[in-house]
Amino acid sequence: MADTITVNNLHKSYGKVEVLKGVNFSVKKGTILALLGPNGAGKTTTVRILSTLLSYDKGSVQVGGNDVKKDADKVRSMIGLTGQAAAVDELLTGRENLIMMGRLYRLTHNSAKERAQELLEDFDLVDAADRPAKTYSGGMRRRLDLAVSLIAAPPLIFLDEPTTGLDPRSRLAMWRIIEQLVKDGTTILLTTQYLEEADQLADNIIVIDNGKVIAEGSANQLKSKIGSDRLELTFNTIKVLNNATSVIKAKGLEVDEKELKLSLPIKDTNKDVRGILDKLAKDKIKIDSMGIHKPTLDDVFLSVTGKGKED
């Protein structure tokens, strides 16, 4: 399938501060790409450049086959942008916001009106449709903001941290909406600092830190990069923990004395776990709790950036 977005060697500086240092990626039509990274990684700058809001210093950026610098208007007519600050007009009602933006996308007045009604229904905003947007809750505002980006049904949507600051229920609702959009054929570029969000939604993930792409692939590919499942065992006392450590003696064994916990990599879950349990049973070592830890994107992030995510 064709690439909707192609970014090559993208550089951008604000004065002396280099924000993007040669970013490359592409997004296939009808897929979700997540740009994942901590605050200040360059995610928002990338989205602003792709959506024609910001110029860049070096490299090339194509959206739907159009150069974002030369054919900005063509790009604008095929994208929808939902930024970090919900960009709705507070004094206008939800419906007025939708109709106004629809008309600015060059929809006829009637099309804008009909489509606004449809989106208000889809996004569960019918009851609030004729109230000023300033009376909306955070979740409603985000939904309205996203609905506004969809008013002219653009084939490509940019979502800049669509769930930051939302409560868990609103976040789930937003995820369902995003999943539905992709089912309907929309291409989405999403930025997030939540690894879980990228894991849930994205077909492809670009991990970006300090202006550079430091890892990319599907969630599974990224996870397999940092290895296998781990068996975690917790004990009641440090003495028991030390006994267990001397009995197990496996490769890749990690001991956490503070948490009274040890962990080790396993390949064949059945066989490896049974083997270890047998060893411990032979010496009558009592386990307090046990679990299997599957690698998460948090682990990916830690292993590629060498630091935790900033929340």
Next chain:
Amino acid sequence: MKTKLEFVEASKASLAFRDSLIMIKRSSRHILRNIDQLLGTFFQPIMFLVLFVAVFGGAIELGLPEGVSYLSFLMAGIIVQTVAFGSTTTAIAICNDLQKGIVDRFRSLPMNNLAVLNGHVISDVFRNGFSTAVMIIVGIIIGFRPQANFVEWLVIAGILLLFTLAFSWLMAIMGIIAKSVEAVQWLTFIIIFPLTFASSAFVPTEGMPWALKVFAENQPITQVIEAVRALFLGFPVENYLWTSVAWCVGAIVLSIPIAAYVYRKKNVN
């Protein structure tokens, strides 16, 4: 998606015009829904008019030509002053838009960019027209007796329209370059306050110190005030009509492209 979307096909110029109409509608709705500001627009000019006449009237009338009351002298000045201060709302509205991220959305749309500014400036003309009408009616109630005939009223309206547009476009530039609404407030104040006070708005210029008098008599706001005053009172307009029109048109012609330029450049680099 059930709705079948139809798009408007038209020339670039007529699409740009349509965008401006959409944005004028938006800004006008803002004015009507901002009740606090609307009350200010209504009461502030009345308060100014009544206070100035009551406080200064007695003292200043001594220096006015025979038969001219301070009220009839003041009307032109206070209208022009109110319009000048009223134009700061354009600056504040534009600054607000830029701060709140909605401008990012507008910029990401295939619309004409100048439409956002047009919307604020033109809707401000409506608001200023409203304050001016309120002031004239209150003035007439408390004893103002304008001598202008129908054509002269049209000329007055024309000059005030040009003046409003000129000031709103100038203030639009301030609204774009200022970094916050507070900055807009002091920036516009230090421009408008001296210009309106060092003029013939409230007192005749005769009594001013020499340097101030030269400035006051030749600066643009005095030209506008004197033109409107002469038309109100049935005095000869002399050159004031043409100098005021020239100043206003000049300011509009210069400030529109500057506003468009700074707006386009803002945040893009």
